[in-house]
Amino acid sequence: MHVVATAGHVDHGKSTLVKALTGADPDRLAEEQRRGLTIELGYCWTSWPGVGEVAFVDVPGHERFLTTMLAGVGPVPAALFVVAADDPWMPQAAEHLAALDALGVRHAVVAVTRADLADPGPAAARAAAEVARTGLVGAPVVAVSGHTGEGLDDLRAALATTVAALPDPDPDADVRLWVDRRFTVRGAGTVVTGTLPAGTVRVGDTLALGDTPLRVRGVQALGRDREAVSGVARVALNVAGRIDDLVRGSVLVTPGAWHHTSVMDVRITGSDRPPVSPVLHVGAADVGVRCRPLGDDLVRLTLDRPLPLRIGDRALLRDPGRRMIWRADVLDPDPPRLRRRGAAARRARRLAGADGTPHLADELGRRGLLHQDRLRQLGIPRQEGDHLVVGPWLVAPAFAKAVADRLPALVEEHARAHPLDPAVPLTVLASQLRLPAPDLVRALVRPPLRVVGGRVVGPGADVLPSDVRKAVDAVRRDLLAAPFVAPTADRLRELGLDDRALGAAHRSGQLWRVAPGIVLLPDAGDAAVARLRELEQPFTTSAARERLQTTRRVVLPLLDQLDQAGRTRRLADDRREVAR
Known part of the structure; x- marks a missing residue:
């Protein structure tokens, strides 16, 4: 499927042209038909030989509905830019063109409508000159009349060539669906629509709205139920779950695959510096932001609500008061905090070579x-x-x-x-x-x-302090005479050896701390196993105590250590045997 969005000044014939191309009226609301202008986003589709399915997103041209227009254009890879032959170049046309340029739309066809009412030459020349100053340079310009059909075949051919040149999206990409409509269908429940740029949505999938999982109960594309749809496509999803926060501008994504950011560093392109509190438009979302300059064309944006964004995403900043637009290339959606004086300038230097790739x-x-x-x-x-x-x-x-x-x-x-x-x-x-x-x-x-x-x-x-080393040497001499007679607490206190000192002696390899307050020589384990092997197997704890010539205070933790090391094995009747 190919998806094309319209753009252009109000009442320049966008909806009429879409109806002529598809045979369907994109103005679905009674108020739209009564007033003769598009208020909400409209959708129509058709199928062309050699091209396949082509869906049109018809956007409003009135300046009061610019936010709705941007919601429709944001995720779409191609545009049909419309100007009227019987009108001069209008401010809203300029704003729509600037928005397409800022959003990175690079595939478009310019349609000069109402060619039956006025000479399309001047309007075509002006539109071509304006487009040439943007990233849409080279877009074909076609004169057409939606009422008489003049030029429609040429327009279809130009659109077919344009959409055929669009890159093929990855069907295995992570899903990010910007919701541009939400409504309720009787007997089905909540339905959302949007343009799927890439990836695949299947019936039964789970998508995430922030941290909230939503189950996809049904998938439609171009009015037909589907088991799965891959981008680029216009889709309608029947979703179930906690949907209270699901509105236009929400984003449904592959769970765990996206970083939802409230702070990001971007590079802006525009003729002036944006205000402190512009509006960010990305996908079908519009979010208030606070703008902090970092240096030159680099700014840090703090969003009023988090969005799933990646390096290289393209957005636009808009100042509604001055009707100005800036392109914003996302360089880092997960930037470090700026903690100290001069941190913004240092951050700008770090990002100097970043281009969003x-x-x-x-x-x-x-x-x-x-x-x-x-x-x-x-x-x-x-x-x-x-x-x-x-x-x-x-x-x-x-x-x-x-x-x-x-x-x-x-x-x-x-x-x-x-x-x-x-x-x-x-x-x-x-x-x-x-x-x-x-x-x-x-x-x-x-x-x-x-x-x-x-x-x-x-x-x-492993070097002990001199006083500790002297005390440890005394313990070692005692143990050389009686290897399993661990020094008593009184003896250790007399020598000045507390738990910290014994731990240091253990770590240095001078002593083996069998248990708190009980130390033996480092090779006491080997010596104990050798003596215990001489006993009749299996043996009792009492027999082990007598063979080692020690007390229960020592033999119990010593046998536990040998058990843990796998050198002895404790049996069900509480006797032990030396492991083979």
């Missing part, structure tokens, strides 16, 4: 790291490169180096503050470095730092 290396360079899910949401293609991949995270080389360079100082600072516990948990370092996952820290540790048991230690982490 998403490249993984460029985006990683600006952001440092990205989650693979965010790549899809922002429209960034996955590409090979010199970046680091850590689970679902992609890390820019420069960012990885900067983090790795900071780690030694952070570890050393922690060791000075905690001499008995110099190892820093990965979670603590991740918080200090503002990294979203501890595994990122693990991947960025470089020698002489190392990761031991979820902590980062420096080169001197």
